Amino acid sequence: MNYWRMSFRLGSNGVEVWEQCRKQGIAAMGYYYNGEPVVGDCRNITEKEFDAIWRESGVRSRTGKSSLKHVVFHMKEGDVIYAKKGTEIVGKGKIAEEYDYKPGIVKQDGVRWEHYVKVDWNTDFKPFVLDLSANQHTVLKINQERLARIREKEYGTDINLTPDIIDEVASAEEGKKYIREASFRQRNRKLIEQKKANSDYRCEVCGMRYEDVYGEIGKDYIIAHHLEPIGNRDEAAKTTLDDIALVCSNCHDMLHKTNPPMSIEELRTQLYQ
Structure with a gap:
């Protein structure tokens, strides 16, 4: 299991489409250059082919490229996504179905995204303020240090590592390390x-x-x-x-x-x- 932080805004000050994605049960993005998508349907191409298409487009954005690659190739069923809105973490969900493509699946005030994964968003999630930096990344793979900071905010200062929380994090590649980190942070x-x-x-x-x-x-x-x-x-x-x-x-x-x-x-x- 991997953990991701994802924003749902067109550019740094553009249209916010988090509520639309939440209601549709998806996590979506797109990347455009001169009004056209840099990469189209990725369902039948490899990462190397993706890289070649991006390179030929002449677009220099490394963060845009890496974010879209995460959605297309790296996000897997069972992974957890935290939704970012400004300096807030406003949502949390588990990926139910991996990458798919549908032009205009998100369409709002000039936004027309087509790359997405299906997500079961948690309806009981309570937003909290947390700046994890790396804000230029639309999609950020969350490392263990950042995950511990999220957990600390999500479950409170006196985090209780109940069996359901332990089961979730222990299924991650370095889950046991996180549990050690979380308890350490509380003591210190x-x-x-x-x-x-x-x-x-x-x-x-x-x-x-x-x-x-x-x-x-x-x-x-x-x-x-x-x-x-x-x-x-x-x-x-x-x-x-x-x-x-x-x-x-x-x-x-x-x-x-x-x-x-x-x-x-x-x-x-x-x-x-």
Whole structure:
């Protein structure tokens, strides 16, 4: 099982079609260039053929290409999709049927998408605010760190790992690692809050401070990064303030581009070399 975050908006400030997709029981997207779809019906082509069509189109968008490829080739029955709307996670559903193609299956105010998967959207899902960054991606495959952050919001600070939750995450490739991460985060929340309270909320890699860039909405915002990855721990281990670094979302993503993650010093050296 894989987890995905998906937005349902045409461009960064365009038409929002989440409600239409929810009502139709689908997750859909399209990508257009000069008014025409970059790639048409993908039901009978391979990933290599998809890549060739995209390359020949001359479109340079890597995020657009990867997002559409996820819908066409990578989303599988049983995978979970979290629907994104601005800074909110507004829906959750499980893929019921894999990729299909129907021109105009989503049509609204200039939007005319045709690539989709069928989804059983959860009617009891309660939206919450959570910015997972990488917002330029229409479709984002959720890694374990981001999944733990979603779960923390979805089930509350005092998350109770009930059998149904454990069954769902344990069926994922690294489910057991998530359960370890979730319980670890609950035990260490006060430590993280203390680390932040003692800081100036400035990224330890690049020096960026959210309040300086975004004003009031960025006040007291920063991400806690564990210098020893939680997922690498086979059992509980004591964590101190010195084991946590405070970083911006961009640097946090870059730290985790390697496995194991880079050190703060290594990334800072790459940034300023």
